[in-house]
Amino acid sequence: MSDRAASDRLTRLRDRIEDRLGRIGSRGRYRDSSSDPSAPLVRFCGVSKRFGPVTALDGIDCRFDRGRIHGVVGPNGSGKTTFFELLLRLRHPTAGTVISPPPAAIGYSFQEPQFYPNLTAEENLSVFARLHGDVDPEWRRSVTERLRLDRVRHQRAAALSGGFRKKLDVAIAFVSEPELIVLDEPLAGIDRLSRKRVLELIVEHVEKGGTVLISSHDRGRVDPILDSSLALYDGRVGRPE
Numbered sequence: 001m002s003d004r005a006a007s008d009r010l011t012r013l014r015d016r017i018e019d020r021l022g023r024i025g026s027r028g029r030y031r032d033s034s035s036d037p038s039a040p041l042v043r044f045c046g047v048s049k050r051f052g053p054v055t056a057l058d059g060i061d062c063r064f065d066r067g068r069i070h071g072v073v074g075p076n077g078s079g080k081t082t083f084f085e086l087l088l089r090l091r092h093p094t095a096g097t098v099i100s101p102p103p104a105a106i107g108y109s110f111q112e113p114q115f116y117p118n119l120t121a122e123e124n125l126s127v128f129a130r131l132h133g134d135v136d137p138e139w140r141r142s143v144t145e146r147l148r149l150d151r152v153r154h155q156r157a158a159a160l161s162g163g164f165r166k167k168l169d170v171a172i173a174f175v176s177e178p179e180l181i182v183l184d185e186p187l188a189g190i191d192r193l194s195r196k197r198v199l200e201l202i203v204e205h206v207e208k209g210g211t212v213l214i215s216s217h218d219r220g221r222v223d224p225i226l227d228s229s230l231a232l233y234d235g236r237v238g239r240p241e
C-alpha cells in the first residue's frame with residue numbers, strides 16, 4: 001500500500017470512529033431488534049444522516065422482515081452505502097432511530113474489504129468463522145469450494161486478484177452463518193459462475209431462516225431473487241430509478 005493510500009485509509013478510519021461515537025453532532029440512536037420472531041429484524045424510524053452540509057439520508061422510514069431477501073436500490077450517491085453503514089453502527093444517525101441486530105450478529109461485505117491483508121485466505125475464513133462461536137466445518141468447506149477459494153487458500157489476501165479478493169470478502173460474510181447478511185455490490189468484478197454461486201448462497205441462507213439485504217447495480221441478476229425492494233433517491237425513500 002502506498003503512503004498516500006495508507007494515510008487516506010487512516011483518515012477514513014478516524015472519521016468513522018469519531019462518527020460511531022456520536023461525536024459529530026448526532027442526536028439519533030440505536031436499538032437492538034426485538035427477539036420476537038414476528039417483529040421486523042430491521043427498522044429505520046425517521047432516520048437522517050448528514051455529513052456537514054451534505055444530507056446523505058433524509059427521514060428514512062422502512063422495515064425489513066425476517067427470512068427474506070431485501071434489495072436496497074438507487075442510483076450512485078442515493079445513500080445506499082450510508083444506509084448500510086448506519087445499519088451496522090459504523091456511523092451514528094444524525095436523527096431518528098435505527099433498530100437492528102447487534103453488529104456481532106451481522107455478516108457483511110462492503111465495497112472496502114474487511115479481511116486481514118496479511119493473513120492467507122484460509123486464515124481469514126478461520127478467524128471470521130470463529131468470531132460468532134462454533135461453525136460447522138462442513139459449511140466453511142462448502143462456501144470455500146463453491147466460490148473456488150480452495151485454489152488460493154494459502155495466498156495472502158493482499159496478494160489475491162481483484163475477483164478473488166471480492167469472493168473472499170463475500171465468503172467471510174457467509175462463513176459464520178449470521179442472522180443477517182448485508183451485501184453491498186457482492187457481484188461486482190467476479191466471474192459468471194461465481195455470481196451464480198453467490199446468488200445460490202443468498203437463497204440458501206434465507207431458506208435456512210436467515211435474512212439478507214443486498215444492493216447491486218446488476219439488477220437483471222438480483223431482482224428475480226428479491227422479496228422486496230427499498231428504492232432510495234437523493235437520500236429519500238420512494239422514487240424508483
Ligand SMILES: Nc1ncnc2c1ncn2[C@@H]1O[C@H](COP(=O)(O)OP(=O)(O)OP(=O)(O)O)[C@@H](O)[C@H]1O
Pocket residue numbers: 051054055056074075076077078079080081082083
Ligand atoms: N464520509 C462522507 N463525507 C461526506 N459526504 C459523504 C460521506 N459519505 C457519503 N457522503 C455523501 O452522501 C451521499 C450518499 O453517499 P452514499 O455513498 O451513501 O451513496 P451510494 O448510493 O452508496 O452511492 P454509490 O452507488 O455511488 O456507491 C453522497 O452525496 C456522498 O457524497
